[in-house]
Amino acid sequence: MRDFVLERPRSLSEALDALGRHGKNAIIKSGGTDVIVWLHKSIKEPDYIIDLTAIExxxxxxxxxxxxxxxxxxxxxxxxxxxxxxxxxxxxxxxxxxxxxxxxxxxxxxxxxxxxxxxxxxxxxxxxxxxxxxxxxxxxxxxxxxxxxxxxxxxxxxxxxxxxxxxxxxxIPVVETSGCYLKAIRREALDIAQAAVCCTLFKGDNREFRIAFCAVSPRPLRATEAEKLLNSSGNIDDRVIKRAAELAAGAVDPITDVRASREYRIDMIAELTSRAISCCLEGPVEEGVRR
Ligand SMILES: Cc1cc2nc3c(=O)[nH]c(=O)nc-3n(C[C@H](O)[C@H](O)[C@H](O)COP(=O)(O)OP(=O)(O)OC[C@H]3O[C@@H](n4cnc5c(N)ncnc54)[C@H](O)[C@@H]3O)c2cc1C
Missing domain, CATH: 3.30.465.10 (Uridine Diphospho-n-acetylenolpyruvylglucosamine Reductase; domain 3)
Known part of the structure; x- marks a missing residue:
């Protein structure tokens, strides 16, 4: 790991001042759970670290x-x-x-x-x-x-x-909501997602589903076609859920890497989307849910 200077500003203006002085040679650190790993692996080699943790x-x-x-x-x-x-x-x-x-x-x-x-x-x-x-x-x-x-x-x-x-x-939602986050992982501890689905349901007069994905697209992605189907269906039965899951799987564009193949990720998106919709329809879920 290369040497660096650690700066611990006490206010936002001090932090901005430090960034202004050091520009591209500095990196911001908050919890450091990414930054410290990057430094150890020489993925990033900044001259200055601006540690925000003392800024009340x-x-x-x-x-x-x-x-x-x-x-x-x-x-x-x-x-x-x-x-x-x-x-x-x-x-x-x-x-x-x-x-x-x-x-x-x-x-x-x-x-x-x-x-x-x-x-x-x-x-x-x-x-x-x-x-x-x-x-x-x-x-x-x-x-x-x-x-x-x-x-x-x-x-x-x-x-x-x-x-x-x-x-x-x-x-803050103005209507009752439920939400569900389901994550496919290779083991039951400390693992990055192979694929994950978030589904939220806003339950007012104009019921609204929103669905977004994790680990299956280069940028944040919503399942807009699946959302449209759910939001326009009076009765959401198993057939509608299955079709929404297919539409969600058709929307993603994952890569193959050490964690999972593209094909596996697409299959998991269909499965997790189906489960997440059902989970939202059943009501609020307070416990973290894993596959
Ligand atoms: C053992 C281990 C397990 C992990 N498991 C997961 C996991 O299951 N899921 C997952 O998603 N991630 C995981 N991570 C990655 C990491 O923990 C997360 O991404 C974490 O939320 C990063 O937050 P941080 O405060 O530690 O960020 P930092 O490491 O401090 O910073 C991360 C990035 O954000 C920038 N940054 C931080 N704060 C600001 C700010 N206020 N303004 C501008 N830029 C800023 C930094 O410059 C850096 O580029 C894991 C990491 C480790 C070491």
Whole structure:
């Protein structure tokens, strides 16, 4: 591992100042569960690490009147323990439970997962289903971008070198919801998804299903045709669920890699989509669900 200088700014403005001074020679660190691995493996060789963990204003979850703000340093464990998150965003809580193990979840942040922009990132599909907006601050001010647009390719985001993600904002659902995150993995511990499906159901007068995937496309992807079928079907029986699962499987474009073949991933998407729809119809699920 190459030598680097560690900087620990105490405020957002100090962090922005450090990024302004070091530009491309610096990398931001939050939980460090990706960054430290990359340094060890020499995948990244920055001269400076800007460690955000001492910045108080980037900590905590705030429940506002109509939205929830998850700040940059909120860990997966904090999401799991928060009762409002369980109530409003059950699929996000399940995705946090499906991620790694308790030690990693105590360090890893939701926003680090989004900024890493790895197609197998567990946080991405639920945040896409909940239409979360990434809040960004840089030398040119602040901006908000939907997660689905923030990630522009594998390990690529629209973040500029002088910008920091300060949080994620999600509108609180105005109707009853249920949600389900199902992840196919090779073993029952510490494994990255072979494929995963997130399904959310907003149960108002205009019932709305949203379905998004993990590990089967280079960018965040919604199953729009499957969603249209479900949202226009009066009665959702086994036949409709089967057809929606087929449409979902037809929408993905996975690769073959060490974890799974393209064909296996497509089959798993059909199976997990079918199960996730049924799970949403049955009501809220509080426990993390794994295959
Ligand atoms: C043993 C192990 C198991 C794992 N299992 C899983 C798993 O099951 N599922 C999964 O999805 N991932 C898994 N991971 C990967 C990793 O834990 C996650 O991606 C994690 O959520 C990253 O969060 P972090 O806070 O540690 O990010 P960091 O490592 O601190 O940063 C990750 C990336 O985000 C950038 N970044 C972080 N914060 C900000 C910010 N506020 N503004 C701008 N850029 C920022 C960093 O520069 C870096 O590019 C695993 C990792 C390990 C080591």
């Amino acid at each position: 204003q980037l900590k905590g979850i705030t429940i506002n009147e109509d939205n929830v703000e998850i700040r940059a340093l909120v860990t997966l464990s904090e999401i799991i323990e928060d009762s409002s998150m369980k109530r409003y965003f059950p699929a996000l809580v399940q995705a946090c439970r499906a991620h790694s193990d308790p030690l990693i979840r105590n360090r890893a942040t939701v926003i680090g997962n989004v900024c890493a922009a790895v197609p197998s990132g567990d946080m991405i599909a639920p945040l896409v289903c909940y239409d979360a907006k990434v809040e960004i601050t840089g030398s040119n001010g602040t901006r908000k971008v939907p997660v689905s647009e923030f990630i522009i390719g594998p390990k690529k985001t629209s973040l500029a070198v002088d910008e920091v993600v300060t949080g994620i904002r999600i509108a």
